[in-house]
Amino acid sequence: MKTTYLEPEKGNYTLKNVLLETGFIWKEDYIEGTQTEQFCIEIKNGKIDTISPNNPQLPDAIDAKGLLMLPAFKDMHTHLDKTLYGLPWQAISPKRKTVADMIAYEQQIIPKLLETSVHRTGLLIDLLQNYGTSFARSHFNVDTTSGLRSLENLQIALNNKKESFSTELVAFPQHGLYYTDSAPLMREVAKMDCVDFIGGLDPYGIDKNIEKVIDFTVQLALDNNKGIDIHLHDLGKEGKYTIEYLIQKVKENPQLQNKTFVSHAYVLAYLEQNEVDEISEKLAEAKVGIISAIPYRDKKMPIARLIDKGVDVLVGNDNIQDYWSTLGTGNILQKANLIAELYAWETEYDLSRTLRFATNNILPLDNKGNMQWPKKGDKAEFTLINASCSAEAVSRISPAVAFAHDGNLYWKRREILV
Structure with a gap:
């Protein structure tokens, strides 16, 4: 509909x-x-x-x-350039289980999807507006398969909606900076006025070098006066260290405070309470925010603890009926409802505070x-x-x-x- x-x-x-x-x-x-x-x-x-x-x-x-x-209403993490919305129904495949699997799949399908991406992005924006959302922070692919065509098509779709919808754009090296040779493309796109944030993807899991990826991303943001918004799915000591190293770089470059975010950060769901408290205090001190799509398998993100410690926590739908996930609805108010259910925020006061996740605080x-x-x-x-x-x-x-x-x-x- x-x-x-x-x-x-x-x-x-x-x-x-x-x-x-x-x-x-x-x-x-x-x-x-x-x-x-x-x-x-x-x-x-x-x-x-x-x-x-x-x-x-x-x-x-x-x-x-x-x-x-x-x-x-504001959706603070989505991918307007990547959707199956408007195409026949297609559930995700059980054959693709890792980010590397998905990168290989994207390299196959992106050229074909780009042929109709302007139209489908428009339909996806219509869906968001149906739920009252008029702003999104959208990541867009920067990769060696499509070059900058995802951005070009996204800009056309956004221009068609410019009176009723606005965005912040994140240049996202979905296929890694060095896993594929995307660093030169990132340097090119970082110079563009339309880009607000420099993105990143699993410095350890994809590019196998946390410091190299973070250093590149931080320097690119500094050189071009951008913010940072990094996807982090990595778990274990590598995931935790990625957050800590990014915090260190932001403290060394205070101009990045309040402009730096870690999206997903699933590793936080696996930490002990004292570890969550420790890293939350570091995030708050450095003014580095967390952006979450909330549910993560059978784990619960420590959203309440992050907020208690003063961390800026934002929320987005992330994947909305695309080939990464078929469960996204596009309704940011439904995300707030899910948070309330997960954390048992059921009183009049708690529910009223939970609205913040739909309205960017x-x-x-x-x-x-x-x-x-x-x-x-x-x-x-x-x-x-x-x-x-x-x-x-x-x-x-x-x-x-x-x-x-x-x-x-x-x-x-x-x-x-x-």
Whole structure:
């Protein structure tokens, strides 16, 4: 199914009957619920200009119909250039069990997939928007099989959606820097203004040299004023050392703080509690973040402990109906729901905090229940949800009805067959 939208409302407009969270409802010593009120919100030049008491009779205002306004949904790790979405159903093969197996498979299929990747990327963005997501950090392949064609096609697809969707782009050497000779291509792409992060893949597992890969990646980021976002599936002492060595390099180059991330970092799920605490403290001190797609086989990532120690934890769907995994839905609110289930965050307070994983850490209420979003001057980027509060939205994975991006407001119209 594909969701279509009415022509967007642009420029200056006012919404009435907008439901906002205003505080927590306390009962004795615990939070029983969330207070909400309806407001009028005026948008000017893509920003929130005024938030005023509701006036249901306000002429010419767009009726939000009591829908809950939440911060814009953001998927912080995905691969918009690699999807089977829009093609006939295909489950993953049990024959391909390792990253090296997948690299060999990609080398076979990428040339054919690139022929239709612009169209399928557009369909994948439609799917994300159906769930209220209007921003993604997307990795794109840089490899010797396709050169920079993945980026070229991705840019065309993104340009087609430029008014309703935006991205941060990560140059990703999916086939290794040295396992295939991708380092020259990475040097080339790192110079491009459209690229925000330098990616990486399993320095030990694929390229068999942790220091060489990390040193190259760090220097490329420094030379081109980029961030870093490395995929790390390696386990054991090599996986742990990769994180520790990256932390060391970031501490040596403070300009990379708050711009460096380790995606997946599955090794953390295998560490003892004291080891998790130790490496979490190092990550927090160096301001190196972790990005997770959450589930990992029968292991549970120590997300709660990382957050308790002050680590910036972001969440993404990663693979969405592609040949790496057929389980991704594209719904970032569903990821927040999964986190709540895994960690038994079931109270009104805990569920409301879990929304952060769908909104890149922006919440309507602070931890004490004070309103902190939206405010005058904020970008008009939000999602309108059929829910009474954040906690319900997370618990019930409530449907998105509309979203605003860069001030443009898009309402769902109907669903049609792709």
